[in-house]
Amino acid sequence: MTGASTYDLTGKRVFVAGHRGMVGSAVVRRLASENCTVLTADRRELDLTKEEPTLRWLEANRPDVVVHAAAKVGGIAANNNFPVDFLCDNLALELSVIRASHAVGVRRLLFLGSSCIYPKHAKQPMAESELLTGPLEPTNEWYAIAKIAGLKMCQAYRRQFGDDFISVMPTNLYGRGDNYHPDHSHVPAALIRRFHEAKLANAPSVSVWGTGTPLREFLNVDDFADACVFLLKHYSSDLPINVGSGDELSIADFATTVADVVGYRGKLVFDTSKPDGTPRKLLDSSKIRAIGWRPNTTLGSGLAATYNDFLQSGGRRLDAIVRS
Ligand code: GDP
Numbered sequence: 001m002t003g004a005s006t007y008d009l010t011g012k013r014v015f016v017a018g019h020r021g022m023v024g025s026a027v028v029r030r031l032a033s034e035n036c037t038v039l040t041a042d043r044r045e046l047d048l049t050k051e052e053p054t055l056r057w058l059e060a061n062r063p064d065v066v067v068h069a070a071a072k073v074g075g076i077a078a079n080n081n082f083p084v085d086f087l088c089d090n091l092a093l094e095l096s097v098i099r100a101s102h103a104v105g106v107r108r109l110l111f112l113g114s115s116c117i118y119p120k121h122a123k124q125p126m127a128e129s130e131l132l133t134g135p136l137e138p139t140n141e142w143y144a145i146a147k148i149a150g151l152k153m154c155q156a157y158r159r160q161f162g163d164d165f166i167s168v169m170p171t172n173l174y175g176r177g178d179n180y181h182p183d184h185s186h187v188p189a190a191l192i193r194r195f196h197e198a199k200l201a202n203a204p205s206v207s208v209w210g211t212g213t214p215l216r217e218f219l220n221v222d223d224f225a226d227a228c229v230f231l232l233k234h235y236s237s238d239l240p241i242n243v244g245s246g247d248e249l250s251i252a253d254f255a256t257t258v259a260d261v262v263g264y265r266g267k268l269v270f271d272t273s274k275p276d277g278t279p280r281k282l283l284d285s286s287k288i289r290a291i292g293w294r295p296n297t298t299l300g301s302g303l304a305a306t307y308n309d310f311l312q313s314g315g316r317r318l319d320a321i322v323r324s
Pocket of ligand 1: 074075076077116140172184185186187188190191207208209210211214216251274275276277278281
């Protein structure tokens with residue numbers, strides 16, 4: 001099933017593991033327009049890192065489809081500083097959710113990877129075939145190793161048992177429901193918050209980590225959720241599939257774009273004591289384009305909607321902190 005044939009979600013029970021996260025919540029929003037039943041489990045109700053309770057929960061709730069969006073995630077600094085959490089929590093989640101899904105006979109499972117699974121110096125744009133062709137970027141190798149293991153588990157279950165488990169590799173995501181922690185967030189949320197606070201404080205300059213030269217590709221999380229639903233319906237293979245926007249720019253240009261969206265007019269100062277990470281991370285998304293999916297949010301409009309969401313949710317609280 002790649003493109004032509006279709007898995008019908010109508011009437012299916014779809015469990016979104018990690019429904020409070022940025023990706024999981026976007027998948028839940030997107031599934032609302034499908035004729036299916038969405039299942040979620042509150043963290044207090046179920047610890048997905050524990051296999052026995054996860055198995056019992058799946059036995060009781062009998063999903064046909066699982067979207068494995070539960071993960072320990074964070075930006076370049078968090079990845080660097082909490083290697084045990086990023087490696088072990090993610091491995092535990094994968095072992096628990098994927099094994100239990102197999103045990104209860106889940107028909108389709110979508111595992112979420114990341115573009116950081118590809119080698120630091122992979123050929124750009126990075127095709128799926130670049131996997132395991134060279135050393136990883138050291139700042140996020142803990143997370144990358146865990147995600148590679150998850151992808152391999154899906155391949156192994158398909159090979160040994162014929163399970164229809166697929167792996168999807170998103171590029172750098174941004175959008176509604178992101179984490180705005182000043183140290184642990186990814187670059188889009190970090191800069192939205194920092195520029196917003198600088199605007200309120202009339203700060204003459206704002207620091208941007210690294211040299212500003214790394215190149216990154218950004219995709220809106222609602223577009224990504226749409227791609228996940230599309231792939232659940234149209235993609236079945238042991239090969240992972242990339243999902244990118246093709247919107248690539250330097251961190252310096254990205255920072256300028258975010259400053260414009262937020263309305264911050266001060267100076268950007270590059271803090272080269274902070275890591276750059278991998279020099280370039282552009283996905284080759286020709287495979288998903290060939291089977292008929294493309295994003296429909298521009299970076300400018302997506303960032304504007306994200307900033308609005310930030311203002312409506314965390315913004316007020318942050319305003320208070322800045323003013324006090
Ligand atoms: P990465 O794409 O896996 O490296 O993860 P990030 O989203 O955390 O970082 C992307 C790039 O943005 C790196 O080159 C960082 O140096 C740069 N960057 C600039 N300012 C910030 C910031 O405030 N937070 C983060 N996380 N990254 C920043």
